[in-house]
Amino acid sequence: MKYAAYNIFFIVAITLTGVACTTTETRTYNDDFKELNTVNSGDGINKEEAYVIAKAFFWSNISGCGFPEIPVKEGNNWVSQTRIGYAGVSGEPIYIDVTNGIITWGDKHSVVSLEELKSKSNTSLQATPKSVAPER
Secondary structure, three states: OHHHHHHHHHHHHHHHHHHHHHOOOOOOHHHHHHHHOOOOHHHOOOHHHHHHHHHHHHHHHHOOOEEEOOOEEEOOEEEEOEEEOOOOEEOOOEEEEOOOOOEEEOOOOEEEOHHHHHHHHHHHHHOOOOOOOOOO
C-alpha cells in the first residue's frame, strides 16, 4: 500500500512536469537579439521593450548562463535584477533609462546606448559557427 501511494505521487509529479514543459516557449539568444532590433526608443521604453533590452544586454555583456528578471519601473529607470549561473544567484541589476534606453549595469559606470547594444547584437547574429570536417 505504501508503495502504491509513492507510485501515484510519482506518476502525478511526472505528468505535471510534462504539462509544464510542453507549454513553455522555446527561445534562443538570437530570437532575443532579433527582437532587440524592433525596439524604438523614440517613443520611450515600455516594460516589454525594457525586458528585451535587459535580455540582450545580459547575453552579450554579463553571462550566457542565468537570466534577467522582468523589469520593474523605479523612477526614470526600468530595473531588471540579474540571476547569474545555473543556481540563479542574485547579481547586479541592469538599469534601463525610460526615455532613451541607455543601459547601465554594475558600478553604474558601465554605460551602453541602445544603438551600441543593437550593433553588438547584430554582430553576434552574423557570427555563425562553421562546420569543420575532421582531419583524416
